[in-house]
Amino acid sequence: MSALAHTFSDSVVITRRNLIKVKRVPDLIVFATLSPIMFVLLFRYVFGGAIGGLPDGISYAEFLLPGIFAQTVVFGSTTTGASIAEDLQKGLVDRFRSLPMSRSAVLIGRTVADLGLNAISILVMALTGLLVGWRITSSPLEAAAGFLVLLVFAFAVSWMMALVGLLVRTPEVVNNASFIVIFPLTFVANTFVPLETFPSVLRTFAEWNPVSSVVQAARELFGNQPASAPVPDAWSLQHPALYTLIWAAVILAVFVPLAVRAYLRTATR
Structure with missing residues (x-):
């Protein structure tokens, strides 16, 4: 068996082991989905009425859900680092x-x-979104592309978190360190409010923040970006899917070898 086939076979076994663990500890998936559902309901019904500046022809539910999707997959990717740190501890x-x-x-x-x-998590949120008024108005192929962009970016972030988990080696510190970085990235973006409401400096950062491009790509691919919406000034938001994929490719190119090298150093101690 070639080295590539051997790696693929072993990876499938480890993937199954991790998924079986979730099946045996259902609390993991329950709490992973409760948080995004809570965010959907809070922003839709508590804060939604106070948020203005939306383009004509779009409801806040349609504006909100792609942002919640992006925030959830980015935060969900931190599970990788915490799980690896836990495996090291045990x-x-x-x-x-x-x-x-x-x-x-x-x-x-x-x-x-x-x-x-x-x-x-995305599936659960999508079902919740349908209940609060969110709709996909694009074609099935475009909608599938929207979900794919979200998952590709999440997969790239998982490799960043894998390196953090190997270097920090305690789940609590991984969670705290990840929160400090990811929380501002997901909020200083077009996740919950239009960028037009941001101060100039923060707006420039948000325009080139990859989380903003993920959200923008999802909105466009789900048909949640009306034709009346103004064209963004930044190239990153004019071509959000491409910009997101570039970021994902760069993250994977950098962090996959770094994480594998860190794992090998850890495993030889």
């Missing part, structure tokens, strides 16, 4: 090291399994 990595398996399979299996959890 000595599970040492057990994997004793087996004749591909070293990178542990990281691949972890990130792919978390991608599956993010997909489930």
Whole structure:
């Protein structure tokens, strides 16, 4: 068996192991989905009436849901780092090291399994969104592309979090460190309010923030961006899907080898 086929086979086994763990501990998926549902309901019914500046012909539910999708998959990707740190604490990595398996399979299996959890979270949010007035008005192919852009970016962020989990090695610190970085990234963006309401400096940052491009791409692909909406000034928001994929490719190119190298150093201690 070639090295690539060996890695693929081992990665499938580790992915199954991580998904079976979720099945046996359903609290993981329950709490992973409760948070986005709470955000949808809070912003839709508590804050939605106070947020203005939306383009004509769009409801706040249609504006909000793509932003909630993006925030949820980015926060959901932090699970990768916390899970890896937990495996290190419990000595599970040492057990994997004793087996004749591909070293990178542990990281691949972890990130792919978390991608599956993010997909489930998006499904739950989409159903919740339909109940509060959100609708997809584009074609099925465009809608599928919108979900794909969200998941590709989430997968890239998972590899960043994998490196954090290998370097920090305690789940609590991983969660705290991730929150400090990701929280402002998801809020200093077009996630919940139009960028026109931002001060000039923050608006420039938000326009080039990849979270904004993820949200913008999802809105356009779901048909939640009316023709009457003003054309964004920044190239990143004029071509949001392309900009998002560029960011995802750069993140993967940088953090996949760094994470694998960190894992190998950890495994040889």
